[in-house]
Amino acid sequence: MKTTHGRRDFVKLSLAAGVPFALAASPEPSAGTGPRTDDEELSFFDVIKNRRSVREFEPTRIPEEHITQILDAARMAPTSGNQQPWKFVLIKDRSVIDELKEACVQKSLQVRAARGMEATPEVAEQVAEGLQGYFSAPVYVVILTDGESRYPTYNHWDGPMAAGYLMLAARALGYGTVFITDSIPADVTKEVLNIPDRFTRVCITPLGVPVAWPDTPEKKGLDEFIVLNRF
């Protein structure tokens, strides 16, 4: 896996701020990059196994039909009473993406200043560099749930499931994603994208061809998760 200095710096910054992140386990790439061609379709379980959190992207354009197929899959997620409470903000305009990035840098400086941490122009540059990978994709999707849906108290289940579907569908077509929460804060997203208060953000994800597919992070054994019949 190619790992940029920006990514490493960001990890350090994230750690300093107490933000969790998934570390790739080793520097070996585990799969080829690039959107799939028809002769290399992944099986269902290969998609499951090979989805990774991707944090650096090629600028490669994504065909419109792939974006449609990915969002179309997301809306097939299980949903309480068939309410389908989702909105997907699809960001393709580079100037909006850049605005979001700049707002993240400013927010990060504010948070640091409020905590008595250094917030100099040098730090701003470091933060911007750290965010570079996250903001290197050609397309972003903000996944929202609508507080005025039919059963809003069930949205907290429906929202993440649509995100999970979206990320799998992207992987099936050869694209990387990552479930971003703190690194691009919800309030920053809401302000820059004029998202009305009735919506709750699930996450924002970049969508693009990975510079490399990270390896699977170290995982617990399956038996650590299973409780047979009852505790």
Add this chain to the structure above:
Amino acid sequence: MKTTHGRRDFVKLSLAAGVPFALAASPEPSAGTGPRTDDEELSFFDVIKNRRSVREFEPTRIPEEHITQILDAARMAPTSGNQQPWKFVLIKDRSVIDELKEACVQKSLQVRAARGMEATPEVAEQVAEGLQGYFSAPVYVVILTDGESRYPTYNHWDGPMAAGYLMLAARALGYGTVFITDSIPADVTKEVLNIPDRFTRVCITPLGVPVAWPDTPEKKGLDEFIVLNRF
């Protein structure tokens, strides 16, 4: 689709209690039943399109390797900082399943009585009959997140994503599931299965061969979900 009286009665009872549910759109089955054989493997996007909420099951035994494959897929869901905060209570013991059902009936009667609704033995029988479909599967999985995980404030995202993965993996192998919340209440599950307080239940799902695959419920158009660039 074969629809039992029990199911219809339960729908009525659920409605009376204000519980949402997904109605199948039409009485036509949309796909064959039964676990897949190797020559009819579904593509990734076919799995996405053909997962349905299933509420009536054949008693057909599920091979151990399928259960393993399904749970193994669930734990591949995106997880904050790779924390993997899940537990899967795998219920295969019929007496535990029956105990859970009986506890649901009793709970339902208590709730009805507290609301001044009828709670006679006849109602108990109706409720039990209404739950029959949900309790007709050979296997159940309760999906939990652990409040003592590394980043517990992120569990509300990780939990539903694992549930979504589990349900897709089940569909890929020919099994039905349904994301149950109210119909088998969290507190009943916790009591019967001795689930410690530190765990939060995401949902419980049956796992089994559907009596029939319900049709896709009526869905909104894709364009209703998409906001381009910003609001």
